[in-house]
Amino acid sequence: MNVNLTDAPPGWLPINRHPMLVARQLPRAGWISHDLPHGDISPPHQHERGHLVYAASGILSVTTRRGRWICPANRAAWTPARVVHHHQAYGRTDMRIVFIAPSLARALPNRPAVLAVSALARESLLALTGDRPYRPATRTRLRHLLVEEVSTSSEQPLHLPEPEDDRLRALACLLRDNPADTAPLATLGHTVGASERTLSRLFRSELGMSFRQWRTQLRLHHALVLLSSGHSVTSTAHACGWSNPSTFIHAFTSAIGQTPGRYQHDLRHGAEGRPEDGRPAVKPP
Known part of the structure; x- marks a missing residue:
């Protein structure tokens, strides 16, 4: 997802006034779904809210000044609020992001981490980032369920310190x-x-x-x-x-x-949940 300032949606601000560094600041946005080509690298950015990133297909890495976290199948990367980071896609990647309110984020680590994703957490995450128009109360319950599931899962040893x-x-x-x-x-x-x-x-x-x-x-x-x-x-x-x-x-x-071998099998058969038209979307909760 390569974005420059002229293409940036409202609320995206430069970091340290550098024209190539774009910060996503979307305090009212609830989720992002984006279909990324192989090799796509986002500019360094930060969010006002912490967020969980999940690759419904493909594979993602998250890099901060503290190192690199890689997010394979059935894993989600957690990045706390205001941590400058960038993503990279390997293979065609269906990236899903769910923003987490501060009241819920307290249940998650205070540092970037890769967390195991149960089948229930995966379905909640895909529902939150899909096209079905859930009522706000339903979306709130799904977010609570997602955070409860990932916060009680094991942290994965997938951090490569820089x-x-x-x-x-x-x-x-x-x-x-x-x-x-x-x-x-x-x-x-x-x-x-x-x-x-x-x-x-x-x-x-x-x-x-x-x-x-x-x-x-x-x-x-x-x-x-x-x-x-x-x-x-x-x-x-x-x-x-x-x-x-x-x-x-x-x-x-x-x-x-x-x-x-099982990991490759899951990658080949893990594309369910991709938007039918494959187009990127940014939508409120």
Whole structure:
């Protein structure tokens, strides 16, 4: 969803007066449905209300200054109010957004997160972002049900923290360009000009995880994108640095809660709920 200031609906304001950064400020809007092409990246923006983002088909990532969250099938990304972020679509993506009133948002994390979506939460979310003209009281009940369902679900370990230290940023750039790189931290440290001990300490102190954990998260993010693009499980495993597909399947299942094959199946059969005409819509509750 690429939007410039001339196309922006009323209430969208620039962030820090930069002409390319557009903030969505829609305090009275209840939901957004938008059909995004593969690779679409929104400009950085923020909302007056927190919101849940769900991909009825395709896959979405949400990026803030704290890192990147990826939102695969049966997951919803929660972004609190006034957190500057941007979205990216992988594959043709049916993006659904439901804005949450502050009174309900208190039940959700005070930071960005990816939350599991039950079948009941999914149907509530699709109903709230569909074309059926529910009465306001019904929409209110659906919102309460949606928040109750996702607030009691497990938070998913799908956050890839963004490093700030220049040496970590250089290392992260290397591995993003080649997730299959199996070089040990000592070798990568030589490339970026830091010792293995220094980098290990920085990963723990700055990102709150080990280098191995961070690299696994990076590879899983890349794997989700490849699988959504139709790559086979075996080719995805190799492209992401797993020499043994069985090891990849185990790591993927542990993090995502389903096998890579099942994940692909759900992507192929998860397009129900898309508006019949496929056109974007922004509507009040």
